[in-house]
Amino acid sequence: MGKQVTEMLKGTLEGIVLAILSGRPAYGYEITAWLRDQGFSDIAEGTIYALLVRIEQRGFVDVEKVPSEKGPPRKVFSLNAQGREHLDEFWRTWSFLTERLEQLREGGK
Amino acid sequence: MGKQVTEMLKGTLEGIVLAILSGRPAYGYEITAWLRDQGFSDIAEGTIYALLVRIEQRGFVDVEKVPSEKGPPRKVFSLNAQGREHLDEFWRTWSFLTERLEQLREGGK
DNA sequence: CTCGACTATTCTGTGTTGCTATGTACCAGT
DNA sequence: ACTGGTACATAGCAACACAGAATAGTCGAG
Numbered sequence: 001m002g003k004q005v006t007e008m009l010k011g012t013l014e015g016i017v018l019a020i021l022s023g024r025p026a027y028g029y030e031i032t033a034w035l036r037d038q039g040f041s042d043i044a045e046g047t048i049y050a051l052l053v054r055i056e057q058r059g060f061v062d063v064e065k066v067p068s069e070k071g072p073p074r075k076v077f078s079l080n081a082q083g084r085e086h087l088d089e090f091w092r093t094w095s096f097l098t099e100r101l102e103q104l105r106e107g108g109k
Numbered sequence: 110m111g112k113q114v115t116e117m118l119k120g121t122l123e124g125i126v127l128a129i130l131s132g133r134p135a136y137g138y139e140i141t142a143w144l145r146d147q148g149f150s151d152i153a154e155g156t157i158y159a160l161l162v163r164i165e166q167r168g169f170v171d172v173e174k175v176p177s178e179k180g181p182p183r184k185v186f187s188l189n190a191q192g193r194e195h196l197d198e199f200w201r202t203w204s205f206l207t208e209r210l211e212q213l214r215e216g217g218k
Numbered sequence: 219c220t221c222g223a224c225t226a227t228t229c230t231g232t233g234t235t236g237c238t239a240t241g242t243a244c245c246a247g248t
Numbered sequence: 249a250c251t252g253g254t255a256c257a258t259a260g261c262a263a264c265a266c267a268g269a270a271t272a273g274t275c276g277a278g
Contacts, residue, residue: 004198004202006235009235013235020213038209047235047237049257074255093114097121100148116234120263152265155269179275184226226271226272232265233265245254
């Protein structure tokens with residue numbers, strides 16, 4: 001996809017990753033692969049790792065290092081209480097935005 | 110509202126403004142006021158004007174200078190064919206994003 | 219007539235974010 | 249040794265929204 005998604009992802013990608021982690025713990029490589037699978041065809045690897053570092057520093061996730069059979073050890077992230085709260089707020093903000101845009105889409109017809 | 114909206118607006122604000130202009134021509138001050146009315150309480154004026162300059166340079170809008178009874182002349186923007194096309198693409202991208210997020214929201218319950 | 223209030227646009231600097239590109243490291247199969 | 253898949257990390261860049269201030273025009277109150 002093009003540049004439009006890129007700009008739209010700013011601010012939502014973090015929520016997306018938190019939402020994924022709210023379902024189950026996961027590590028960077030896994031998340032990237034899953035997103036690519038879901039149609040986010042050109043998510044860059046580095047992007048996810050940088051984002052994970054960020055949310056770790058903000059205290060939204062707990063980290064555990066788990067050895068892998070193939071390749072270097074995985075850093076498995078899981079959402080903690082603070083992260084869950086942040087995710088809730090993300091959904092509230094997201095709902096606000098979608099409502100406004102839905103209205104605009106209706107009106108524009 | 111907080112910083113979350115700010116980040117989410119990146120990439121969507123442009124679509125929002127184009128959607129507004131698809132309904133009727135408008136000028137910066139008017140758009141800002143309308144957005145504030147719609148709940149985007151802390152949209153900065155400068156942001157809108159900068160965005161308008163951008164979409165003008167990209168050729169999405171036509172501009173007309175119209176004298177105002179009160180204050181300096183208005184720059185009235187109207188969406189042209191190219192802008193309409195870009196707006197369509199914006200809606201496609203937006204739909205893609207909302208679908209993925211809706212799925213995530215369901216799954217996360 | 220000057221001051222403030224409202225209308226309307228413009229500009230400069232700042233912070234956050236995702237992308238590009240590159241590098242590191244570990245292991246399996248050939 | 250070489251390739252390819254797994255897994256993480258980082259430095260530099262571009263785009264975008266914001267904060268804040270400057271500029272400019274009109275009008276009514278003092």
